[in-house]
Every structure is written in C-alpha cells, then in structure tokens.
Amino acid sequence: MDGQISNIKKWNILYPVYMNSKKTIAEGRRISASKACDNPTCVEIGDCCNHLKIPFAIEIDKAYPRDFMQRGRVRVLLKKDDGTLYNPNISSKKQLMLRIAELVPRHPGRTKKQEPAASTSGAGPSKSGKGGKKKR
Secondary structure, three states: OHHHHHHHHHOEEEOHHHHEOOOOOOOOOOOOOOOOEOOOOHHHHHHHHHHOOOOEEEEEEEEEOOEEEEEEEEEEOOEOOOOOEOOOOOOOHHHHHHHHHHHHHHOHHHHHHHHHHHHOOOOOOOOOOOOOOOOO
C-alpha cells in the first residue's frame, strides 16, 4: 500500500473550480460555462469517478492556489502502469472533466438538496416603502 500512496503524487489533479460554471476562465474554470456545473464538491467529483470506474483520491486539506478559500482537490489515475486506460471512453483529463460536469447535476445528494430549498423560498416578510426618516 505504501507504494501506491507514493505513486499518488504522479496522478492528475482535479480542482472543483475547473468545472464550476460560476467561475470565469481567469478564476480557473477549464471547460466551457455551458458544459460546466454549479459549484461541484470534491465528494461529488469522487463519486462520479467511482461511477466511471476511475481510481481517485480525495485530498480535503489541499486548497486551490488562485482561491485558497476553495478547499479540497481530487487526484485521478487515467492510465494503468502498462499504459492502457481504466475507462476506454475517457482518454484525457479534459474528457474526464466534461463527463464529470455532466454527471454532477444528477448526483443523488444534489437532487435531495434542491427540493427543500425550493419549497421554503415562498415565505418571507415583506416591508412596505414607508417608515423612513420623517421631515420636521
């Protein structure tokens, strides 16, 4: 197992910012905004890699250099030691990012989160325009 952990340093790195449609290219997005998804997390990216049968390792303590408040990254291994692909449909890092961006919106945790937020958005106190400073 120690041999595999030292080998992780050579794996490809995916930061969630690479697939975030709310970020600009200058802020670190790597795929087009139309194909990207809203605020992906490391856990969602890891689950998508698991679904695609690609080995991955989540590093929660690491941060994105351009935005150090964004915590976490995912390391992925696209090719075996002999050079063959783990998933023949995904041959590059960019293809993997596009596939993950397609899968994240359908993630089970994401679909559950959106339902309660939509149902509570209707209630809220409304304030009238009156009640400002009175003139003397």
